């Protein structure tokens with residue numbers, strides 16, 4: 001049949017039909033149709049896929065999401081379930097959502113090989129990433145992600161990182177110098193050092209210099225605006241009951257994140273401040289690049305590559321918005337992950353003096369400052385310590401992807417098959 005011969009009802013006759021049937025009946029029919037589609041998909045999915053075991057829902061509305069959100073250590077819950085149900089299991093989420101949790105290294109490797117093409121970000125993650133960092137690497141998917149990633153890859157090569165070794169040592173020595181002074185000036189009383197603050201300073205200054213050729217100066221006592229906004233964000237993690245409920249419901253209804261809550265206002269502030277800082281860094285770097293005409297090494301640095309990508313016509317071109325989004329992404333993604341991991345490393349080393357001694361002995365065998373290649377290949381105990389810290393205190397505890405049929409895939413980066421456990 002030729003589709004153009006079907007007479008289409010006019011909007012007024014359609015509205016008259018709706019009125020005669022009744023708005024309520026029409027709404028009910030749509031709801032029934034929606035429920036039918038959902039149920040038949042769920043049924044088809046149940047028939048087609050292996051059924052996984054998992055914990056029962058503890059709340060009709062939230063599944064087990066409320067328990068996870070209010071737990072002091074959700075990783076411990078995931079581990080307990082993995083012990084009981086195996087390395088791949090299913091958990092009930094908010095309003096009937098289902099999540100598959102993976103904690104098997106091979107399954108995670110498979111996931112990462114196909115990431116952003118097969119496993120896409122959830123609608124909630126997309127909204128949150130865009131609000132905080134813009135349309136950069138952590139937001140983009142598929143072809144866009146491939147292009148952005150390719151433009152930045154040279155900055156993360158072995159050769160590029162090797163050149164940055166002195167930047168990492170400089171930060172460590174600055175902190176050591178300040179701690180020595182604090183200990184010497186405390187005379188007989190114990191010196192109190194706020195380790196987490198210092199690790200945040202190390203993290204920020206190192207990313208600033210290594211990534212953007214800019215010294216934020218926090219190790220020299222400067223309180224950069226970026227530190228202020230991160231601190232405010234970090235100190236406001238305690239959510240009221242209403243906010244907790246809103247956060248849980250944001251998973252099926254991401255629009256909730258647009259509501260003006262204290263947290264969303266803080267997120268907006270974080271994004272605006274990061275944008276200002278990134279814009280400033282970009283303007284300054286463009287100016288310096290014009291002055292420094294040699295600029296060959298600069299082009300392998302993150303900021304150098306970003307500036308270069310702005311001017312490209314070819315496939316790797318990034319818009320100004322994308323460049324700023326990458327800068328925000330790198331600052332936000334790098335800052336807390338590093339500062340949290342370093343802090344936990346020091347806590348665990350002070351809890352385990354035997355490990356500390358063995359690590360010190362291994363490091364001293366290579367003199368005061370091992371080279372990048374020695375750090376990478378000749379220090380197996382250091383490697384093991386770093387892996388174990390990341391395993392028991394992952395700064396990114398979980399990340400969620402959506403696969404076809406609206407099944408959530410939740411992957412805990414906790415690697416249970418390595419190391420001896422907590």
Ligand code: HEM
Nearest residue numbers: 137138149207329330333334335337338341395396399413
């Ligand atoms: C202990 C330190 C770190 C940990 C545990 C960590 C963890 C992660 C994880 C799990 C992802 C994947 C997220 C996802 O799939 O949604 C990721 C992505 C990313 N991280 Fe990190 N990260 C760390 C340090 C850093 C640093 C220092 C930077 C930058 C200076 C950084 C920049 C990024 C970026 C740009 C991405 C997105 C990569 C892409 O999509 O291609 N991270 N990180």
